[in-house]
Amino acid sequence: MVTSPDNAPSASPVQCLVVDDDPQVRDSLVRVIQEQGLACLATASADEALAYLSAHDGVAVLITDIRMPGTDGVALLSEVRRRHPDTAVIMVSAVADVQIAVECLKMGALDYIAKPMVIGEVQARVAKALEKRELTLQNRYYQQHLETEVRRQRARIEQLFLEGAQTLTHALEAKDAYTRGHSRRVREYAVRTAVMLGYTGDFLDNLGLGAELHDIGKIGTREAILNKPGGLTPEEFRHVAEHTVLGERILAPLAGDRPVVLHIARSHHERVDGDGFPDGLRGDGIPMEARIVCVVDAFDAMTTDRAYRDSLTAVNAFRELERCAGLQFDAAVVQAFTSAFPGPDHLPLHTSHPPMAGDPR
Numbered sequence: 238m239v240t241s242p243d244n245a246p247s248a249s250p251v252q253c254l255v256v257d258d259d260p261q262v263r264d265s266l267v268r269v270i271q272e273q274g275l276a277c278l279a280t281a282s283a284d285e286a287l288a289y290l291s292a293h294d295g296v297a298v299l300i301t302d303i304r305m306p307g308t309d310g311v312a313l314l315s316e317v318r319r320r321h322p323d324t325a326v327i328m329v330s331a332v333a334d335v336q337i338a339v340e341c342l343k344m345g346a347l348d349y350i351a352k353p354m355v356i357g358e359v360q361a362r363v364a365k366a367l368e369k370r371e372l373t374l375q376n377r378y379y380q381q382h383l384e385t386e387v388r389r390q391r392a393r394i395e396q397l398f399l400e401g402a403q404t405l406t407h408a409l410e411a412k413d414a415y416t417r418g419h420s421r422r423v424r425e426y427a428v429r430t431a432v433m434l435g436y437t438g439d440f441l442d443n444l445g446l447g448a449e450l451h452d453i454g455k456i457g458t459r460e461a462i463l464n465k466p467g468g469l470t471p472e473e474f475r476h477v478a479e480h481t482v483l484g485e486r487i488l489a490p491l492a493g494d495r496p497v498v499l500h501i502a503r504s505h506h507e508r509v510d511g512d513g514f515p516d517g518l519r520g521d522g523i524p525m526e527a528r529i530v531c532v533v534d535a536f537d538a539m540t541t542d543r544a545y546r547d548s549l550t551a552v553n554a555f556r557e558l559e560r561c562a563g564l565q566f567d568a569a570v571v572q573a574f575t576s577a578f579p580g581p582d583h584l585p586l587h588t589s590h591p592p593m594a595g596d597p598r
């Protein structure tokens with residue numbers, strides 16, 4: 238029978254279970270433990286204790302006498318270790334049994350209390366056992382969850398970095414009336430074009446992000462050259478071209494597991510005829526995500542005023558894309574882009590344009 242000293246049912250989950258065949262010892266132990274604010278019950282035998290543990294989760298500490306009729310404390314310890322390893326066990330031993338108590342420690346008992354028991358000592362041992370058990374459980378939890386937690390933190394850091402990069406891109410564009418909203422429009426155009434080409438899921442998310450950040454490397458381009466009216470000298474051109482490699486380098490440390498984003502930063506100025514930069518890639522050798530951004534980036538540049546020329550109408554920009562399909566641009570991408578926006582009169586998009594149905598973000 239499971240008892241409390243006055244046989245009153247315990248209101249809170251039982252934290253401690255006392256096992257002793259002597260009712261006086263049993264009741265006084267329960268009282269002492271309850272006085273330290275812990276919910277405590279008792280059983281008169283090892284078998285009753287095992288039955289109770291099997292039926293009730295969460296017993297933190299078991300305090301058992303070593304010598305009991307029937308199953309003794311040592312056998313109980315062994316069973317509890319096997320079946321309820323999260324329950325800490327404290328052995329109660331007569332002076333003559335100290336050697337057995339030491340053996341019990343080797344078997345996994347957390348502590349032992351020698352008779353005659355002193356109230357303060359019992360309470361201190363129980364408190365220490367609870368603390369040790371808590372630490373053991375915490376350690377196990379951290380070991381089991383560390384990997385997940387590290388992954389979660391890494392994803393969070395990556396997210397914060399990418400959000401920072403987006404903010405930076407928008408801030409740079411906002412300084413210049415010619416490029417204001419460029420990256421957001423390129424994102425819209427790119428994602429809609431990819432949907433038309435049949436892409437779905439993560440690819441669209443990363444394409445959208447890469448499209449928005451494609452020119453982040455221009456942080457390193459001298460402003461006088463970026464806004465220079467007229468043509469560039471070969472040296473100036475080389476300087477501007479570096480924004481591709483620099484963009485990839487900026488994004489690589491924290492977007493390394495998003496190759497789509499990095500490919501866009503590096504290769505959005507490659508041409509299918511091999512005359513692009515920085516690597517002179519050709520045709521299918523250029524990642525599809527970069528071929529998509531190349532087309533829509535050119536379209537947005539043509540349809541917005543720049544320091545060095547006025548904008549084209551969307552219809553004329555479409556014609557220009559089609560004229561250069563197979564040379565500068567991937568013909569299938571040009572086809573998908575013009576199909577995705579069958580009413581070019583509504584282009585270019587306004588940057589306050591609400592997200593389109595089917596957009597992944």
Ligand SMILES: [Fe+2]
Pocket residue numbers: 451452480505506
């Ligand atoms: Fe660019």
